[in-house]
Amino acid sequence: MATLVSFHAHPDDECIVAGGVMRKAFEEGHRVVLVVATRGEVGEVPDGFLDEGEELWQRRVQETHASAEVLGAKRVEFLGYTDSGMMGEPRNDVPGTFWQADVEEAAQRLAEILREERADVLTVYDDNGGYGHPDHIQVHRVGMRAAELAGTPRVYEATSNSDEMRRGMEEAVRTGQMKAEDLPDFEEGGAEFGKPEAVLTARVDVSAYLPQKRAAMRAHASQISEDSFFLSMPDEGFAWAFGVEWFIRAGQGPGITETDLMAGL
Numbered sequence: 709m710a711t712l713v714s715f716h717a718h719p720d721d722e723c724i725v726a727g728g729v730m731r732k733a734f735e736e737g738h739r740v741v742l743v744v745a746t747r748g749e750v751g752e753v754p755d756g757f758l759d760e761g762e763e764l765w766q767r768r769v770q771e772t773h774a775s776a777e778v779l780g781a782k783r784v785e786f787l788g789y790t791d792s793g794m795m796g797e798p799r800n801d802v803p804g805t806f807w808q809a810d811v812e813e814a815a816q817r818l819a820e821i822l823r824e825e826r827a828d829v830l831t832v833y834d835d836n837g838g839y840g841h842p843d844h845i846q847v848h849r850v851g852m853r854a855a856e857l858a859g860t861p862r863v864y865e866a867t868s869n870s871d872e873m874r875r876g877m878e879e880a881v882r883t884g885q886m887k888a889e890d891l892p893d894f895e896e897g898g899a900e901f902g903k904p905e906a907v908l909t910a911r912v913d914v915s916a917y918l919p920q921k922r923a924a925m926r927a928h929a930s931q932i933s934e935d936s937f938f939l940s941m942p943d944e945g946f947a948w949a950f951g952v953e954w955f956i957r958a959g960q961g962p963g964i965t966e967t968d969l970m971a972g973l
Contacts, residue, residue, distance in 0.1 A: 711739040713860075714781075714942055715818060717806065717833075717843035718748040718791060720931050723924035724777050724938070725866045726831050728953045730952045731921065733970050734780020741825055742781040743818060744772060745806045745847060750791040750799065753930050756762035760942040767930050774927040778920050783825075787817050792842045800842055807842040814846070815853035821837040821939065822858035828973050830860045834867040834956060839901045862911060864955040864969055868902025876948060887925020902954070909960035915951035922946065 712733045716722045722742055723729065734740050747765035758767060769786070776784045791800035792807035800807050805812070822830065832851030837844025848865065855863045914921065925932045925939060932938050941949070960966060 709737055709739060710970055711741065711757070711825045712826060712970065713741045713743060713822060713827040713828045714831045715745070715847055715854075717741045717837070717841065717847050718751075719744060719772040720748070720775070720928040721844075722772075723779065723780075723921060724950075725868075726953060727775075727779050727921040728781055728950070729969050730779040730781060731917040732914055732949070733914070735917070736957060736970065738827070738970055740779065740781045741783045741785070741821070742772070742776045743785045743787065743821055744777075745787045745814075745843060746789050746791045746825050747786055748791055748931070750793045751931050757930060758919050761878040762907075764930065768928070770928045771928045771930060773879070775924040776839055778924040778927060780856065780949070781815055783931045784918065785821055787814060788916075789814070793845075795842050805843075806846050809846065809850070811846075811849050811853055811934070816848040818850060818854035819857035822854060822860050824959075827858065827860045828857050829862040829864065829969050830956070831864050831866050831969070834865040834903055836900065836903075838867060862957065862969070864957050867908070867954050867956060869905050869908060869954045871905040872952075899908070903956065906963075907956060907961075908954050908964055909966060910955035910969065911959045912953045912955070913951065913967065914953050915926070915947055918947060918951060921950055 713732055714722060714726050730740050747767045749767060750767040751764055753764060760961060773784055788811050789806035790804050792805040799805060830851060833844045833848045835848050
């Protein structure tokens with residue numbers, strides 16, 4: 709049995725970008741630990757969704773534990789920072805937000821967990837945080853440094869395959885499922901989401917765990933409603949969008965050379 713620690717910015721991030729590898733590791737007998745930097749205080753909910761006197765962060769913590777149970781995580785930890793909001797918002801500059809955290813201090817907090825767990829594998833995000841969110845970028849910075857401090861041997865940067873995404877969107881336009889005018893301008897950098905296929909090193913097929921992945925999303929009801937993009941799409945579309953999880957591991961490649969984060973452990 710090895711230990712996988714999956715580090716994320718906000719509640720619900722875990723089920724979207726790494727839920728499959730978490731459940732896969734659990735099913736194969738490994739220990740899975742979920743660490744979240746913030747409690748997602750800036751999320752939005754409809755009027756009347758929360759109970760009287762209930763704070764959003766309290767509900768999101770409950771939802772994270774429910775999601776973790778579905779994904780097989782046996783320990784859930786929050787680093788204690790607050791949500792920084794989207795890039796460019798005034799909240800980015802508020803003391804106590806994750807974006808304002810001292811990287812070395814935050815990395816020490818995470819490294820302590822990595823040492824306690826004797827982590828074999830850590831997942832973070834790519835250097836752009838997947839899509840430019842400040843807290844996601846900080847997950848990359850803090851996670852990479854924490855792995856150095858703790859001596860964690862394998863670090864994988866969770867990301868998306870931007871080339872695959874482009875191919876899928878172009879096919880959707882060709883078959884009439886998407887309007888051509890809705891297609892991002894990939895050539896002009898209009899789709900800064902994920903990384904080009906050439907820099908990816910791991911492709912993990914998690915299609916066997918899609919029911920759990922979707923159930924984990926459903927556990928985050930305050931942020932992922934039944935009519936959301938994630939839960940309303942047909943099974944075929946969900947499988948295409950979420951059936952593979954992509955990663956970058958320093959020292960691997962060139963090209964995609966891995967299909968299992970826990971191989972050999």
